[in-house]
Amino acid sequence: MNIPANLRYTASHEWVRSEADGTVTIGITDHAQGALGDLVYLELPEVGRKVAAAEACAVVESVKAASDIYASLAGEITGVNKPVAEAPEQVNKDPYGAWLFKLRPVEPSAIANLLDARAYEASIGDE
Amino acid sequence: MLKQTPLNASHRAAGARMVDFGGWDMPVHYGSQIDEHNAVRTDAGMFDVSHMRIVDLEGVGARDFLLYALANNVDKLKEPGKALYSCLLKPEGTVIDDLIVYFLREDFFRIVVNAGTADKDIAWLRGLLATRARKLSLEPRTDLAMIAVQGPQARAKVWRALRGTEAATAALKPFVAKRVDSEWGELFIARTGYTGEDGFEVAVTGTKAAELWRALAAVGVRPAGLGARDTLRLEAGMNLYGQDMDENVSPLESGLAWTVDLASPRDFVGKAALVDHPSSRQLIGLVLVDKGGVLRAHQTVRTDRGDGEITSGTFSPTLNQSIALARLPTGVAPGEMVRVLVRDRELAARVVKLPFARNGKSLVPPA
Numbered sequence: 001m002n003i004p005a006n007l008r009y010t011a012s013h014e015w016v017r018s019e020a021d022g023t024v025t026i027g028i029t030d031h032a033q034g035a036l037g038d039l040v041y042l043e044l045p046e047v048g049r050k051v052a053a054a055e056a057c058a059v060v061e062s063v064k065a066a067s068d069i070y071a072s073l074a075g076e077i078t079g080v081n082k083p084v085a086e087a088p089e090q091v092n093k094d095p096y097g098a099w100l101f102k103l104r105p106v107e108p109s110a111i112a113n114l115l116d117a118r119a120y121e122a123s124i125g126d127e
Numbered sequence: 128m129l130k131q132t133p134l135n136a137s138h139r140a141a142g143a144r145m146v147d148f149g150g151w152d153m154p155v156h157y158g159s160q161i162d163e164h165n166a167v168r169t170d171a172g173m174f175d176v177s178h179m180r181i182v183d184l185e186g187v188g189a190r191d192f193l194l195y196a197l198a199n200n201v202d203k204l205k206e207p208g209k210a211l212y213s214c215l216l217k218p219e220g221t222v223i224d225d226l227i228v229y230f231l232r233e234d235f236f237r238i239v240v241n242a243g244t245a246d247k248d249i250a251w252l253r254g255l256l257a258t259r260a261r262k263l264s265l266e267p268r269t270d271l272a273m274i275a276v277q278g279p280q281a282r283a284k285v286w287r288a289l290r291g292t293e294a295a296t297a298a299l300k301p302f303v304a305k306r307v308d309s310e311w312g313e314l315f316i317a318r319t320g321y322t323g324e325d326g327f328e329v330a331v332t333g334t335k336a337a338e339l340w341r342a343l344a345a346v347g348v349r350p351a352g353l354g355a356r357d358t359l360r361l362e363a364g365m366n367l368y369g370q371d372m373d374e375n376v377s378p379l380e381s382g383l384a385w386t387v388d389l390a391s392p393r394d395f396v397g398k399a400a401l402v403d404h405p406s407s408r409q410l411i412g413l414v415l416v417d418k419g420g421v422l423r424a425h426q427t428v429r430t431d432r433g434d435g436e437i438t439s440g441t442f443s444p445t446l447n448q449s450i451a452l453a454r455l456p457t458g459v460a461p462g463e464m465v466r467v468l469v470r471d472r473e474l475a476a477r478v479v480k481l482p483f484a485r486n487g488k489s490l491v492p493p494a
Binding site (some may be wrong): 041 | 160161244419420421449
C-alpha cells in the first residue's frame with residue numbers, strides 16, 4: 001500500500017500536502033481509489049468557496065458507488081484540478097499526482113493535527 | 128464463514144479484490160472492472176459463475192411438470208440441448224426468480240437458477256412436486272462448477288484451451304447446450320451468457336474447475352469479476368433478479384412480458400393473476416444526458432406521466448455514459464426526456480429502447 005511519508009492524511013482517506021505559499025493541496029489516497037474502483041465522475045468545488053473542516057465539498061463516483069470528499073481543513077478553495085475532473089480515471093492511475101483541489105487554511109498550524117503516514121497506515125489496517 | 132467456489136484460490140492468485148456477494152466470497156474485479164468489461168466486448172473474458180445453482184429435474188413427466196411450474200412454455204424446446212429463459216412465478220403473478228431451463232431428454236431437464244435464490248427456488252419446486260409429480264427427482268448439482276467465457280473470441284479460445292470440444296460444439300446454435308466428454312470428465316457446454324456477447328457457459332465437475340480456468344487463462348481469456356458482469360449485462364438490457372424484479376412485481380412490469388406465454392391454453396402458476404391484467408408500469412432504458420453523477424438504483428425519475436424509479440444503474444464503458452433500467456408509468460416512450468433526482472439535483476435523461484449495446488457496439492443514437 002502506497003502511503004507517502006511526506007503527506008498528512010485524514011480518516012476519510014484524503015491526503016494533504018503543505019505548499020510553500022501557505023496553501024494545501026488535497027487528493028484521495030491509493031487505498032481510497034482501490035476501494036472505490038474505476039472512477040467515472042468527479043465534481044469539484046467552486047474556487048472561492050469557504051469550507052469548514054471536515055465539510056463535504058467534492059464528490060467522486062466510481063462505477064459502483066458515490067463518495068464524498070471532505071475539506072480536511074477550514075479555509076477557502078483557491079484552485080481545482082479541471083483536467084482531472086474531465087478524466088477521473090487519472091485518480092486511479094496516479095492518486096498522489098492527480099490532486100483534486102487546493103485551499104488556503106484559516107489556521108495553517110491545524111495541518112499538524114492530521115494523521116501522519118504511520119497513523120494513517122494503522123487506521124486502514126483496521127478496515 | 129463465506130461460501131467459496133472451487134475457483135477461490137484461482138481468483139486470489141490472479142489478484143482479485145474479493146467481496147461478500149450474498150454469502151459467497153467472490154471476485155469483484157482483478158484490477159480494473161472497466162478493462163475487464165472491454166476485454167469481453169472486444170476479445171474474451173471469463174466469469175466464475177459456480178455460485179449459481181444447477182438443478183437437474185429427472186423422471187417421467189418432467190416436461191408436463193415444467194409446463195405447469197414455469198411462465199414460459201417448455202413445449203418450445205423440441206431439439207435436445209435447446210434452452211429457454213423463463214420466470215418462476217408465485218400464484219399472485221410476482222417473480223420468485225428468473226432462470227434458464229435446458230431440455231436434454233424427455234425425462235431430464237436441467238435448470239440454472241440464481242445464487243441468492245437457489246434455496247428458495249428449490250424449496251418452492253419441491254413443494255410443487257409434492258402435490259403434482261411425486262415421482263420426479265430434483266437434484267441440486269453442488270458438485271458442478273461453471274465458467275462463463277464471453278466475447279467475440281470466446282468460443283475460439285474455448286476450443287483452443289479445451290482440446291476435443293471443437294468438433295462437438297462448432298455447430299452449436301445460440302441458446303443450445305451439449306454434453307461433451309473430455310479429459311476433465313463430462314463438460315456441459317451451453318452457447319448462452321449474460322453479457323450480450325457470444326460465448327459458452329461451461330459446467331464441469333468442481334474438482335477440475337481450476338484446471339479449466341488455468342487452461343483458458345493460458346490462451347488469453349481474461350478473468351473478469353462481478354463488477355464487469357454487472358456493467359455488461361446492463362448494457363445488454365438484461366435483468367438482475369433482486370433489483371429489476373422481485374416478489375413484489377410481475378414480469379409484465381419488468382420488461383419480461385416476452386418470457387410469459389399467456390397465449391397457449393396450458394395452465395401455469397401465476398397465469399390467472401396476469402391474464403387480462405395489463406400493467407400500469409413498464410421497465411425501460413435510460414441514458415443520462417446531463418453531467419452530474421451516475422444513475423443508480425432507487426433514484427426517483429420524474430416523467431410527464433408521473434414518477435418512477437431506477438431499478439439498476441451504472442456507468443457504461445461502451446457508451447461512455449451512465450445508463451439505467453427504470454420502472455416508469457406505461458406510456459413513457461423511447462426518445463422522450465425525463466428527469467432523475469441525483470443527490471440534490473434533477474438531471475436530464477433520455478428514454479431509450481433496449482438493449483443499449485450489442486456485439487461490442489452502442490445501439491443508442493447520439494442525443
